[in-house]
Every structure is written in structure tokens, then in C-alpha cells.
Amino acid sequence: MPSATLPRFDLKGWDRKDIAHPYPVYRRYRETAPVHRGATEAGKPDTFYVFSYAEAVRVLSGRRFGRDARTASGGAGAQSGPVPAEYRALRAIVEDWLVFLDPPRHTELRSLLSAEFSPAVVTGLRPRITRIAHELLRQLGRNGEADLVEGFAAPFPILVISELLGIPAEHRERLRANAVALQEASTTRSRSGTGGYARAEAAAAEFARYFRREVRRRRGDERTDLLTLLVRARDEGAPLSVDGIVSTCVHLLTAGHETTTNFLAKAVLALRAHPQVLDELRGAPELTPGAVEELLRYDPPVQAVTRWAYEDTRLGGREVPRGSRVVALLGSANRDPERFPRPDVLDVRRAADRHLGFGLGIHYCLGATLARAEAEIGLRALLDGVPGLGRGDRPVDCAYADDLVFHGPTRLVLDMSGRP
Known part of the structure; x- marks a missing residue:
């Protein structure tokens, strides 16, 4: 049973120190x-947060959740989609994203795309x-100090997926700006009001115009x-409409x-x-693929994913009614000592067995195969090309x-020089 000393869990309202860690x-x-x-909001379904690895696996892989x-x-009382109805351009794009679809539409679209993300x-x-x-990295290295996010980590995947598309x-620069704006409507960011949704709506409309034009061409x-x-x-x-192609292209740009x-x-x-660990990786490039898996487990880029209970069920000792929102906390599951010994230790030689960083x-x-390639190549470039990367005392x-x-x-501003 929950402890009386713990407040109701929520993904909103955290201070910046706890968000960072x-x-x-x-x-x-x-x-x-x-x-x-x-915490329960008036007029909203119950939400259950899943912290353990075993129960997160049940939610992500079981047919009782979708x-x-x-x-x-x-169909009774539920929001009719992941985006409020008044944001029509955003809603039209997001509702056709692979991540929001159940079979059979999910199966059809995934089968169309899977060959293009194959290992070959x-x-x-x-x-x-x-x-x-x-x-x-060459452009970034021209400065003594540089923002690693703005100059490398953010443009890198956009340029890669742009190549693929x-x-x-x-x-590409304009599409990257739209991808950033679209995220303003995502998850916990939208809690600050309608400003994020409005910016995302404008970006979605521009995305739709751009990709419809490209489809015609x-x-x-x-x-x-x-x-x-x-x-x-x-x-x-x-079985793919023009709007479906538009949505898929936007999804690939933003998700990646x-x-x-x-x-x-x-x-x-x-x-x-x-x-x-950094010194170990610099001296042993062959450890890079395993290091990527361990870093994904240790601090995953997506901390939580949402499912809905399709029937009454029992989860982690709790009764979860049909229609409830169920949030699997991937960051918590990946630190569960029942699955990963010494989970708070960063061990790049740890066996890469079934972390939930990719769901x-x-x-x-x-896009897990492509994401792994980007992560390995990007991390290796940083390890080899930024002398000041490991100055943890600064x-x-x-x-x-x-x-x-x-x-x-x-934002992550680093000393890019080789000065001691």
C-alpha cells in the first residue's frame, strides 16, 4: 500500500533540480x-503510474492496454484524441502518428516503414x-565555448532524418524549427497554458503545406x-493517404x-x-555500442509513455478500471534493482539485456536501429573530437x-578548446 508520507504522484509541478535528476x-x-x-483531476479518468520493471513490461506488451x-x-467521456479538438492542423497530423495507433492501422503502417529502417x-x-x-563538430570547435545542444545534439538527428526523407x-533549418515548435504541445509542456498548443498548431499547418507540396512533386x-x-x-x-504520408514524415522528424x-x-x-568511464571509452572504441545501451538504461531520453486500460485489470496489487490512464515510467523501470543489479551504477560493460529505453x-x-547508429556515431565523435568533454571539475x-x-x-555550454 502507498505510504502516507508520499503525496499523490504527478508528472507536473516538479522543481528543476528533481527534473534534472x-x-x-x-x-x-x-x-x-x-x-x-x-492525483485525480475533476472530469478526467484515473491515472496510475507504474514504477517497477515487471509491471511496466506488462503494460507495454499486454493486450489489456492500448x-x-x-x-x-x-467512447464515453474520453477526449477524442491526443490533441484538443480546436487545434485542427495539429490534431490531423498527430492522430495519424504510428505511436498513437492500434492494430490494424498500426500494423499496416509499420510494415510499410520497417524496410526503410532495416539494419542493411x-x-x-x-x-x-x-x-x-x-x-x-568542426563548426562547433571554432568557438572556445559552445552550446552542445544548439550546435550539435539538436541539428544532428534532424539532418540525418532529412537525408533519409x-x-x-x-x-532543413526551417523544418527543424517547426519540429521544435511541435514539441511545445507535448506531454507535460502543455500544462503551462495554450501558448504551446498555438505554436504547435502553426508549425503543424506549415508542415502540412510543405509535405503536401512535396508529395505532389x-x-x-x-x-x-x-x-x-x-x-x-x-x-x-x-493503404496510405496523402495525409497519412504527411503525418508519417512529421512524426519521423519530431520523434527522432x-x-x-x-x-x-x-x-x-x-x-x-x-x-x-569516459577515459575507459576514449581508450576502447569497441565499447561504444554497449555504452550506448547502458546510457539508454541509465538515463533514457523518454522517461514515460502512456497507455489506456482496455479492460478492468489488476496491476501491481492495484485494481485498475477500464478507461484508466496508465503511465509506464521507463526511467524508473530501468533503475529497478529487481531487474538490473546495482541500477544506479553506470557500467558500460553491463550486458545490454532488455532495458526499456526504446519501449x-x-x-x-x-527507428531504434537508426537511433543506435546516430547515438554511437555522435557519441564517438564527441569523445574523439572534444578535448574538454570530461572536465567534470568545471x-x-x-x-x-x-x-x-x-x-x-x-542548453549545455562546454569548453570546446584543448586548454588545460
Whole structure:
């Protein structure tokens, strides 16, 4: 049973210190009970927060939980989608995102995309990913001090996915700005009012205009980028609308952007706090793939994912009624000592076995292979190309986003020089 000393859990209202390091808070709740009922809002369904690894796996992989609030509630009293109805452009784009779909639509769309994120395709992209990383780092190194997020971690994944989609270089900066604006409507960021939704709505409308225009241009085209392949598949009878193509392109841009950005920035912070691990990685490049998996476990870029209870069920000793919102706290599950011995220790030689950094089940991250390649190449470029990366004794100018779902710094200023 929950302790009387613990308040109702909520993802809102945290102070900045706890946002930057939420793991002690998670531990207090997890040690008391694997599942806690959250604070209840008038007119809203009950929310249950899942802290343990075992129960998070049940939520992510079980058929009793899904992505559609309307299905969970039987259509009664549920918000009709992930975005309020008045934001029409944003709603039209987001409702067709793969992450918000259940089968059979989820299965159809994922099967169309999966070949383009296969290991073979990503292996072919690795030389271009490496060139992008080194060019960004070369530009960043011109300054004595530089913001690692603004100059490297944020543009890097946008440039990579733009290559995959076939977006012209001159359009990428504007699309990156739209991807950032779209995140203003995400998760806990929208709690500050309607300003974030308004900015996201404007970005969604611009995205829609841009990609509809690109769809028209690519009909009959012989290019082999992902956007052209999606257009060709639709023209050949695949169950994919123009709006579906638009939504998919926006989803790929935004999902890949923030997660890789947060991973790289938080990896740098973790390694600065563990200089012996950083030195070990610098001297042993072959450890980089395993280090990426451990860093994803240790401090994942996505801390929480939401599902809805499709039937009455029992979870972590609690009765969860149908229609309830269920939030799996990936950051907590990845630090569960029942699954990971010494979970608060950063051990880059730890066996990479089933952390939840990429989720689990049918919604396991479609782009995980590409994300791993970006993480490995980006991390290696930083380790090899930034002499001052490990100066943990020097304070850094760092600020976290006010978000406990897409979790990471918005600013991370480092000394890029080789000065002692």
C-alpha cells in the first residue's frame, strides 16, 4: 500500500533540480509500491503510474492496454484524441502518428516503414551520418565555448532524418524549427497554458503545406528516398493517404529529433560525472555500442509513455478500471534493482539485456536501429573530437526542459578548446 508520507504522484509541478535528476523520487515511490494512483483531476479518468520493471513490461506488451482513450472508455467521456479538438492542423497530423495507433492501422503502417529502417539500410547510411557528425563538430570547435545542444545534439538527428526523407538541405533549418515548435504541445509542456498548443498548431499547418507540396512533386519520381517511396507505395495501392504520408514524415522528424538530442546531451553529462568511464571509452572504441545501451538504461531520453486500460485489470496489487490512464515510467523501470543489479551504477560493460529505453511490444521504437547508429556515431565523435568533454571539475551552463517525458537539457555550454 502507498505510504502516507508520499503525496499523490504527478508528472507536473516538479522543481528543476528533481527534473534534472528524477531517480531518487522514482526510487522512493518504487520501494513503497510498484504502482501508484496519481492525483485525480475533476472530469478526467484515473491515472496510475507504474514504477517497477515487471509491471511496466506488462503494460507495454499486454493486450489489456492500448493507445486509444476512446477504445478504453467505450467512447464515453474520453477526449477524442491526443490533441484538443480546436487545434485542427495539429490534431490531423498527430492522430495519424504510428505511436498513437492500434492494430490494424498500426500494423499496416509499420510494415510499410520497417524496410526503410532495416539494419542493411542503416548500415548504408552510416558514412553519411558520420560526415554530418564531423561537420557539425568542426563548426562547433571554432568557438572556445559552445552550446552542445544548439550546435550539435539538436541539428544532428534532424539532418540525418532529412537525408533519409530526401529533404533538400536549404529546407532543413526551417523544418527543424517547426519540429521544435511541435514539441511545445507535448506531454507535460502543455500544462503551462495554450501558448504551446498555438505554436504547435502553426508549425503543424506549415508542415502540412510543405509535405503536401512535396508529395505532389514526387509522383512519378525515380528517387529512392523514403518520402518518394511512400508516395510510390500509395500510388501502387498501399493503404496510405496523402495525409497519412504527411503525418508519417512529421512524426519521423519530431520523434527522432528530440530523443537523439536528449540522449547525446545527457550522455555527455553522465560521462562528465563519471570521468573514469569516459577515459575507459576514449581508450576502447569497441565499447561504444554497449555504452550506448547502458546510457539508454541509465538515463533514457523518454522517461514515460502512456497507455489506456482496455479492460478492468489488476496491476501491481492495484485494481485498475477500464478507461484508466496508465503511465509506464521507463526511467524508473530501468533503475529497478529487481531487474538490473546495482541500477544506479553506470557500467558500460553491463550486458545490454532488455532495458526499456526504446519501449517494448508492438510500439517498440521503429527507428531504434537508426537511433543506435546516430547515438554511437555522435557519441564517438564527441569523445574523439572534444578535448574538454570530461572536465567534470568545471561547472557547465546547463538547463533542462520543463518536461518529464521528453527529458533532457535545452542548453549545455562546454569548453570546446584543448586548454588545460
